Amino acid sequence: xxxxxxxxxxxxxxxxxxxxxxxxxxxxxxxxxxxxxxxxxxxxxxxxxxxxxxxxxxxxxxxxxxxxxxxxxxxxxxxxxxxxxxxxxxxxxxxxxxxxxxxxxxxxxxxxxxxxxxxxxxxxxxxxxxxxxxxxxxxxxxxxxxxxxxxxxxxxxxxxxxxxxxxxxxxxxxxxxxxxxxxxxxxxxxxxxxxxxxxxxxxxxxxxxxxxxxxxxxxxxxxxxxxxxxxxxxxxxxxxxxxxxxxxxxxxxxxxxxxxxxxxxxxxxxxxxxxxxxxxxxxxxxxxxxxxxxxxxxxxxxxxxxxxxxxxxxxxxxxxxxxxxxxxxxxxxxxxxxxxxxxxxxxxxxxxxxxxxxxxxxxxxxxxxxxxxxxxxxxxxxxxxxxxxxxxxxxxxxxxxxxxxxxxxxxxxxxxxxxxxxxxxxxxxxxxxxxxxxxxxxxxxxxxxxxxxxxxxxxxxxxxxxxxxxxxxxxxxxxxxxxxxxxxxxxxxxxxxxxxxxxxxxxxxxxxxxxxxxxxxxxxxxxxxxxxxxxxxxxxxxxxxxxxxxxxxxx
Amino acid sequence: xxxxxxxxxxxxxxxxxxxxxxxxxxxxxxxxxxxxxxxxxxxxxxxxxxxxxxxxxxxxxxxxxxxxxxxxxxxxxxxxxxxxxxxxxxxxxxxxxxxxxxxxxxxxxxxxxxxxxxxxxxxxxxxxxxxxxxxxxxxxxxxxxxxxxxxxxxxxxxxxxxxxxxxxxxxxxxxxxxxxxxxxxxxxxxxxxxxxxxxxxxxxxxxxxxxxxxxxxxxxxxxxxxxxxxxxxxxxxxxxxxxxxxxxxxxxxxxxxxxxxxxxxxxxxxxxxxxxxxxxxxxxxxxxxxxxxxxxxxxxxxxxxxxxxxxxxxxxxxxxxxxx
Numbered sequence: 001x002x003x004x005x006x007x008x009x010x011x012x013x014x015x016x017x018x019x020x021x022x023x024x025x026x027x028x029x030x031x032x033x034x035x036x037x038x039x040x041x042x043x044x045x046x047x048x049x050x051x052x053x054x055x056x057x058x059x060x061x062x063x064x065x066x067x068x069x070x071x072x073x074x075x076x077x078x079x080x081x082x083x084x085x086x087x088x089x090x091x092x093x094x095x096x097x098x099x100x101x102x103x104x105x106x107x108x109x110x111x112x113x114x115x116x117x118x119x120x121x122x123x124x125x126x127x128x129x130x131x132x133x134x135x136x137x138x139x140x141x142x143x144x145x146x147x148x149x150x151x152x153x154x155x156x157x158x159x160x161x162x163x164x165x166x167x168x169x170x171x172x173x174x175x176x177x178x179x180x181x182x183x184x185x186x187x188x189x190x191x192x193x194x195x196x197x198x199x200x201x202x203x204x205x206x207x208x209x210x211x212x213x214x215x216x217x218x219x220x221x222x223x224x225x226x227x228x229x230x231x232x233x234x235x236x237x238x239x240x241x242x243x244x245x246x247x248x249x250x251x252x253x254x255x256x257x258x259x260x261x262x263x264x265x266x267x268x269x270x271x272x273x274x275x276x277x278x279x280x281x282x283x284x285x286x287x288x289x290x291x292x293x294x295x296x297x298x299x300x301x302x303x304x305x306x307x308x309x310x311x312x313x314x315x316x317x318x319x320x321x322x323x324x325x326x327x328x329x330x331x332x333x334x335x336x337x338x339x340x341x342x343x344x345x346x347x348x349x350x351x352x353x354x355x356x357x358x359x360x361x362x363x364x365x366x367x368x369x370x371x372x373x374x375x376x377x378x379x380x381x382x383x384x385x386x387x388x389x390x391x392x393x394x395x396x397x398x399x400x401x402x403x404x405x406x407x408x409x410x411x412x413x414x415x416x417x418x419x420x421x422x423x424x425x426x427x428x429x430x431x432x433x434x435x436x437x438x439x440x441x442x443x444x445x446x447x448x449x450x451x452x453x454x455x456x457x458x459x460x461x462x463x464x465x466x467x468x469x470x471x472x473x474x475x476x477x478x479x480x481x482x483x484x485x486x487x488x489x490x491x492x493x494x495x496x497x498x499x500x501x502x503x504x505x506x507x508x509x510x511x512x513x514x515x516x517x518x519x520x521x522x523x524x525x526x527x528x529x530x531x532x533x534x535x536x537x538x539x540x541x542x543x544x545x546x547x548x549x550x551x552x553x554x555x
Numbered sequence: 556x557x558x559x560x561x562x563x564x565x566x567x568x569x570x571x572x573x574x575x576x577x578x579x580x581x582x583x584x585x586x587x588x589x590x591x592x593x594x595x596x597x598x599x600x601x602x603x604x605x606x607x608x609x610x611x612x613x614x615x616x617x618x619x620x621x622x623x624x625x626x627x628x629x630x631x632x633x634x635x636x637x638x639x640x641x642x643x644x645x646x647x648x649x650x651x652x653x654x655x656x657x658x659x660x661x662x663x664x665x666x667x668x669x670x671x672x673x674x675x676x677x678x679x680x681x682x683x684x685x686x687x688x689x690x691x692x693x694x695x696x697x698x699x700x701x702x703x704x705x706x707x708x709x710x711x712x713x714x715x716x717x718x719x720x721x722x723x724x725x726x727x728x729x730x731x732x733x734x735x736x737x738x739x740x741x742x743x744x745x746x747x748x749x750x751x752x753x754x755x756x757x758x759x760x761x762x763x764x765x766x767x768x769x770x771x772x773x774x775x776x777x778x779x780x781x782x783x784x785x786x787x788x789x790x791x792x793x794x795x796x797x798x799x800x801x802x803x804x805x806x807x808x809x810x811x812x813x814x815x816x817x818x819x820x821x822x823x824x825x826x827x828x829x830x831x832x833x834x835x836x837x838x839x840x841x842x843x844x845x846x847x848x849x850x851x852x853x854x855x856x857x858x859x860x861x862x863x864x865x866x867x868x869x870x871x872x873x874x875x876x877x878x879x
Contacts (some may be wrong), residue, residue: 074638
């Protein structure tokens, strides 16, 4: 599993710079390399080289984007990065990360041109690419990388700080993180696709303007500079033409918070918007019928059902046959047609197939729809007449909940929808078992989190997670083994084994892979279907990176 | 008179203090704001840090005291959701709401008052029936419906007006030259939301003008004026109009405050960045400081308006100040 970095360096030189054709111009896939940093056995890293555009064009046009909720200036500050994945949309605009998911790979080099991880996972080293600059022209150095790590107080901060022994700055471009113990998840968590600590913040500027000042007018090293914002309403970004990877294709990006679906639809139709998110629901058919608009299915995560208290005495869901009957009673094909105009895909796992190590295809086949078998199982389990349940759907998908309840009624499970608004639902999920008292409850959830399948397991399938509703001794044993293992292949195997148990035992009932439809207007280039390339980045609910977006020039 | 004003001022302060206390308590009954940022599976340290950052780890009485203490320094705290000082965000939004509110107010007055007068003057005629019909439509067709119809017809269908936002003009408090240009630019953005908002109030205004006018026209002093042979035009213009306008103006003042502060639905439909939408977002996200700030500012406006009206009444009618 280990490989000398010097060998990789030589290989890198041998491969040289591969030219890759992209729609925007000539992109050079830079092979990572250079002299090794760590003089010890290294773990194998699969980090794709950055694709650097050799032809530096001139940005043109304005892209007006509508988010489906109010904008938070806090999203502009990676130091306080929350778990909310929306933040990454702004990371990708204003900031840049050491390594990050891109449209050409899930782990790719960003600010770093070279990375190493020691085979014992106790040291991680990075070399910054030369000539990096923040928007104010100041150089980006390892001092900023160190300061960002040490000042970070967002999601997973405790893990990073607890594990850190010290940070060694070898020079302006080379930095080594020393950990107290093996930190096998470091590269996963440091990846910009997961959290905020890898997005580098300018020390000099942050210290000068302070926390509020930074949120109001942030500076980063990303492809776009924030030029103005009205808190919650609108942010305007302009291309940072000296961005190292390429000149952004669009000159101005305006992001608006437009909560109302009807307003987003109207904005697209009048040409006031070029890109709108969250176009699912009742207006989807209208969007699909409008010849001037285009849409991307933008698959995020699968829907699934879970059973709080299902492992407790007295719960009908304690019986595997009942859980299986629930699965068999759901007509996924019909549901997909009704809910998503047929775009969604009936699915056999609760983890997004874009997440690493997720079971899919033949390993996780779509559960069958078989009412007769479901009724038989209910009878065998001692519930021939069914029972009553509370049904709590992820808001605002209440229509979908009603449809599933209608399906379940066919096997005697009579549900009553508990409609909660977003914060209340999240709060209950966060409280886990306490959030859903009683043990005759079905929760309909979706969670397109990145970070590999292990992240989904850690949250939903192990006993000590605050948001888990299940506790299976077999899974616990496998999970303990996973957490103790430093063997990546073994970890992958264990993660798949755990998923297998969850699915075979019907602890979770997967429904369909959800399309979080986004729509684009006629000004977005390329015309025709080529625009789907903006959604090539894996595990990304939003179409980053932004520097590749092209629009027609302003009139 | 001085004692009367002092008593009214004291009442106003007590009202505000009650509002501060009630909103502080009520907003905390709505749920846990930390859940908004801490997704499922968030580690306990992160959750604890958020609570600490937002002061929610303190005992309730301490939260209340520090809230009141900050208020005395005109500091509403930091928004949980928008991460900046509430005061800054509120005052950035307020001019937008004032612009929309005043425009809707003008529309409601220009429709409601003339039609109301006409209805009263030509009672039970074709004019009156038309006026009553307009009032009925105004009061029964909700603003969001009118807004959506306007968007469909004039925004999407005819393409006459933009459907989103307020345009690029901005009111910047420390840039006085923007104070004037802000009001007169981007009127195309204003037309539809102002009409949708003013429409409902037009109906209400029409009805109250009509009934006020009818009351006055049926009063003894108007009969006397008529008996004296004063021309009808003079009766209406000089004697009836002024008196019938007293309740209309009081009502209009309150309407204006409502239009400025709680035009939530219209602001959401047209994505108008006013304080109504700010309040809606804050409530949806359990943003306690923002909810408190917006409600208190609205309350302050209403209390000030009532105080001013009380004082004016006291000046106009000595019986009022003597009886209290």
